[in-house]
Amino acid sequence: MSDPGPLAVFTGAATSVNVSHMLDDIASMVPGVHHLVATDTPVSNDTEYREFGTNNPSSVQGQFRALTKYLDAHTPRILLQITDPPLHGTIAGLVAQRYDVPFVYRYSGDRFYEYRVAKGREQLTAFALGAILGRVPIRLATRHIALGPTGKRRLIARGVPPERITVLPPTIDPARFDDPSPVPLDIPDNYKLILFVGRLSRLKGTETLERIIPAVLDRRNDLQFVCVGSVERELNVPASVRDHVMTIGKVSPDTVSDYMAAADLLVHPTLTEGVPRVLLESLAAETPVLARDVGDIASVTENTFDSDKEFENRLVDLESIPLDDISPFTPEQLESTYRDFFEDW
Template sequence: MNSVLLNSWTTNVKKLRIRAKGGRPGEEKMRVLHVFETLPGGPATYLNEVVPHQIAKYGAKNVRVLVPDAHLSHVQNIPSSCIITFKRQGRYKSLPALARAVMAEVKSFRPDVVHAHSTFAGAVTRAIGALSRRFPPIIYCAHGWSFDMETLGPLRLVARWGERLLAPFCQKIVAISQHEYDRGVEIGISPSRMVVIENGLSRKNPVAVPAEWKDPITKVLFVGRLDRQKGVDILLKSAATLEGRASFKVIGATVTTKSEQNAVSFVPDNVELLGWKSPMEIAGYLAACDVVVMPSRWEGFGLVALEAMRAKKPVIASAVGGLRQIVRHGQTGFLFPSGDSVALAEAILGQDAAGWRDMGLAGYRRFHARYQSDRMNDELIALYDEVLRKETAGERVLV
């Protein structure tokens, strides 16, 4: 590790915190570097909820975000001065560029905390940190364990061992759901290394672009990638049995592999594929639908469920991962066995319009009580404080 990098960071640690000029007496600031290898989906939503809050708290000069240049369009409401990019040319080919960018930013920005997001950013950052005990303390968030991905096949075992071996080279692992925490413990990660900080969303809905959807039958909305994980094939099987009784709109795009594209090769007449939509357009369809469906085969958390609850819509979800904690069966929606298209169809027919409205209101109350981003952001700030306090007291443990 470059000696200049180490010496500059050591000086930064000894100062404990950077105090902003003009701040209130006793107000402390810290520098945070966020590292993302990919953004589409949950990571982008997380970034856009967390980083603006930290900029407001610490100041724009004290927060930086390292993201792939190809994914800049997913960054919202963050000053360009806070954003650093690296060139992304495919996932694996881009890892050396990501590593160089991380080392350069640690050297020049001298963060107090490095917050790495998702599998590859977490692996690269922790590998760099493992080279020296004087690297800034690392917080890692998997945003859904890679070893839960069925599509990895035999590589799931490799992913499990990778996460277990790398776990000691960060100060804390943020689990976005109790499910993710439990899975980490199952593979051998120390419970003391992990903390549950559930995802959250701003209480404000995006300004909606009105959507035309006036079917007199049950209106069902799906939002997500059209791939095996999100279970779009299960949705289409159910829809085919509900023609004349339910209308479906699908927001999302197909993946590139031929096997996944075959999952949407047959689209029933009561299903409309809309492609990707903006947050404002999605808000319009959420306002117009009766119920949101999430037939995922695996899910670390499930942010679409929170978007639905915030919009006062009930959720029908497969009983997997973090969705089991979010959806209250029979109260805010329904849970059904993963992969069971018949059970999904039965759930869609389980309520009339008034019943869906009542469930949606129950979900809205649950969202406000548990899943607002203010709570998530406060818990992250408290975690940063705890990690840095232990770091400066010489309590770092890397074994």
């Protein structure tokens, strides 16, 4: 039997922890040595990947060049894009078509509709990238990956035959969260810790937090809100509640799980989403979640909200929020689906 060639994964200039986790998901569940084409190396140090392209600049032209040089020298069985569907999907789709390599498009976020929640000039950019450019790679793709049923429906609405779509959500290993370390938080013992993890930005729901926090604390004052992650802009809350809000900033990925284990509830008021790994990690740390019902969040948790008032009411009654079952997202549950998809070429 002839060698089918490696699985090539294109991440371009993306280096986030989530990209690294997705690379680890594939490496842990799909046998073989895989190729990673990137201008910047993601955080992952997984030895299952041979890296190509890191000597190229991280501009759009540099990412095109990196992938073109790679395909000049190698013939993978498939080329997979895992992040930034409009840009990386277009780059991968066009280059794969030139070299007659099967291209797999991964619809990793709610990019078709991001313009609806953007503002000002960002709205025009989001429309051009998501609603216009974003249609190009789905037409170039041989097969498509959605993270959940909502993503699948949105691909079908754009003309993708259902039989070409496979639902492959992210995976999470609960064993990673077995031994949390204490976090240095000076919070009264009788307070409940409400955790936000992510970039403090408008698209991630900062304005919602600014409206909700004073309203919730007006109804019960035994809550401490803690924000972990990079800060695009500081939370603007009234002086009367600032003692109940802490901004930690960016911490190491290992430390994030410690904050999750210490929390009583994780909130995720994002305006646009796919399947957020932060929810899976919180559930693996046995901390319930409460999230806005966008993207494929409802495939992870039933603890969702659609309005500020619903968010406020559920937060006030946080003790009644149940812990969702994480088992559908474990490697044991998803390994055969991943393996079948990536080996069936």
